[in-house]
Amino acid sequence: MEPAGFGQDRTRQGWIMGHLCSLLATALLVMSLVQGASTSQNQAVSGKQLVSGRIFSGQDAKDGAWPWQVSVQRNGFHICGGSLISESWVVSAAHCFAPSVANSSYRVQLGEKRIFGQTRLHAFALVKRIILHPRYDNVTSEADIALVELKNPIAFTATISPVGLLDASVRVPAGDTCWVTGWGNISPQKNSSLAETLQELEVLTINSTICNDHFREALQKPAGDNPVKDDMLCAGSVEGYKGFAWGDGGGPLVCKKDGTWYLAGIASWFLTTTLNGVTRVVPGYPGVYNRLNAHNDWIKANVPGVTFIRSSATPSGASPSAIILLLPVFLRLTLCPPPPFLDWVPIPHQPFLALGAARSCHL
Numbered sequence: 040m041e042p043a044g045f046g047q048d049r050t051r052q053g054w055i056m057g058h059l060c061s062l063l064a065t066a067l068l069v070m071s072l073v074q075g076a077s078t079s080q081n082q083a084v085s086g087k088q089l090v091s092g093r094i095f096s097g098q099d100a101k102d103g104a105w106p107w108q109v110s111v112q113r114n115g116f117h118i119c120g121g122s123l124i125s126e127s128w129v130v131s132a133a134h135c136f137a138p139s140v141a142n143s144s145y146r147v148q149l150g151e152k153r154i155f156g157q158t159r160l161h162a163f164a165l166v167k168r169i170i171l172h173p174r175y176d177n178v179t180s181e182a183d184i185a186l187v188e189l190k191n192p193i194a195f196t197a198t199i200s201p202v203g204l205l206d207a208s209v210r211v212p213a214g215d216t217c218w219v220t221g222w223g224n225i226s227p228q229k230n231s232s233l234a235e236t237l238q239e240l241e242v243l244t245i246n247s248t249i250c251n252d253h254f255r256e257a258l259q260k261p262a263g264d265n266p267v268k269d270d271m272l273c274a275g276s277v278e279g280y281k282g283f284a285w286g287d288g289g290g291p292l293v294c295k296k297d298g299t300w301y302l303a304g305i306a307s308w309f310l311t312t313t314l315n316g317v318t319r320v321v322p323g324y325p326g327v328y329n330r331l332n333a334h335n336d337w338i339k340a341n342v343p344g345v346t347f348i349r350s351s352a353t354p355s356g357a358s359p360s361a362i363i364l365l366l367p368v369f370l371r372l373t374l375c376p377p378p379p380f381l382d383w384v385p386i387p388h389q390p391f392l393a394l395g396a397a398r399s400c401h402l
Contacts, residue, residue, distance in 0.1 A: 100152050100237040105220050107202035107302075108237060110148040111135055111187070111289060112163075117154050117233060120221045120290025121147060122302050123201045126192040128342050131289030132305050132329065133175040133185045142166050147187065150199040152237040154222055165190040170341055172334060181268050183307045183329045185289075186341050202293060203301040206347040207335040211303045213246035217274060217294040219306065219326070223286030229311070229318040233286050240281060242292070244303075245273040245325055253277075257310060257324065270333035272304050275325030282309065282326035292328050301348050304328025 100108075111119040111131050121131035129147055136145070145166040148154060155162055167190040172182040193199060205211075220239045224231045250273035254266040267273060274292055275282040283290060283306040292304035307329045310321040331338075332347070339345055 098239060100220060100239040102152060103150075103198040104152075104239065105218075105237065105291070105293075106150065106196075106198050106200040107293075107300075108220050108291065110151075110154050110222060112146050112148060112154075113140065113144050115146075117222055117286065119286070119288045120223075120306065121187065122291040122293075122305075123149065123193070123199065124204060124302070125201055125342060125345060126195065127189050128345075129187040129189065130302070130305065130331070130338075131185050131187060132183045132307055133171045134177060134180070134183055134307070135289045136169050136171060136185055138171070142168055145169065145187070147189070149193060150196065153235060154233075164193060172337060179266075179268060180308050180327075180329075181270060182334065184305055184331065184334055186338070202291065203299050203348045204335070204338070204345065205301045205303065205332045206349045207332045208349070209332070211244055211272060211294060211330075213244055213249075215244040215294055215303075217242055217244060217292055217303055219274070219283055219287070219290065219292045221283055221287030221290040221306065223288075223290075224284040227280055227284065227320040227322070229285055242274045242276065242282060242325075244294075245275070247272060250325065250327075253324065254310070254327075257321075267327055270330050271307065272328050272330045273325045274304065274328060277323055277325070280309075280320050280322040280324070284309075284320060296348065299348060302331050304330055 107123040109121040109123055109129055110117050111121045111129075119131055119135035121129045121135075124130050143166070146163050147166065148162050149164060151162050167188045170186040170188070172184045174182040175184070176182065195201070211217075218239055218241055220237060222234045222237055225234045225238065226232075247267055251265045251267045254260075255262075255264065258266055260266065272292075287306050290306045291302055292306065293300045294303045295301075305328055307327050309326050310324045311318050312321050313319075335347060
């Protein structure tokens with residue numbers, strides 16, 4: 040993606056008005072979509088309660104609920120999420136790692152729902168090496184995926200175990216009920232604090248064509264210029280913003296198929312706007328994830344013995360009514376043009392050199 044669509048500082052007092060029409064018109068549809076689809080899927084989520092609200096708009100995770108979730112830390116500070124995929128490997132986002140920083144500066148915390156300091160050394164694993172995808176593009180966020188090899192293999196326990204990986208032949212359907220987890224900001228403002236306890240949030244996946252149309256209009260891109268690339272998927276809400284934030288980058292989007300959790304995506308980027316010097320996530324736009332199984336050949340070439348979940352059926356399919364409802368929701372949104380002053384932001388926690396005058400990339 041060319042940065043011109045979001046690289047200028049064009050803040051406006053009245054940007055909220057650009058969303059009122061779409062938000063009011065779709066509120067009832069979205070409520071019925073979330074309630075109907077979530078209710079039908081609730082019993083497949085191991086007895087978890089429905090999310091109704093904050094990893095903002097989520098809720099505190101229970102002990103051991105997400106045993107593959109890790110905190111990626113640099114110099115002792117949380118910067119990103121990640122997922123354990125074997126006893127020696129973690130997958131995260133490429134934008135979480137600076138090539139100039141030594142591997143020894145990184146570590147991962149495993150098996151805990153709170154982020155601990157040096158007093159809990161048993162919860163940490165040192166990093167042997169970090170492999171960024173060779174096609175990673177920090178402008179478009181294509182191939183925003185990294186493999187982290189741990190210095191020593193991890194023993195699996197009730198609270199530490201790997202997540203399944205999906206075969207490349209299977210596509211996550213629109214309207215599927217999935218979960219995103221992380222310790223990122225609990226407020227849509229950039230400078231808000233990290234969550235003290237791991238947050239979980241139920242989200243719906245969104246058709247990529249519809250999502251692309253929505254983002255293209257927001258970023259004032261011409262037809263055919265797709266912000267959501269082939270190796271990405273959208274999930275979240277078009278009512279306000281419920282999804283990942285700064286500090287959640289690299290974390291998992293997981294879905295369930297036949298009792299097995301699989302890693303559908305890696306938290307990658309979202310839209311922001313700056314008003315009166317305050318940068319916030321733009322409501323009404325879902326989060327965008329790297330679609331992990333688009334890179335299975337690369338994963339297999341680097342992770343020994345990795346296996347993938349195969350299925351001839353659509354994984355964890357949502358009800359037809361949920362999928363049908365998504366289309367009018369997004370078609371209605373396109374009738375009320377969103378503001379043209381948006382930023383496209385990869386989402387770890389600590390800032391580094393911005394690309395362009397007003398585009399913020401945050402490590």
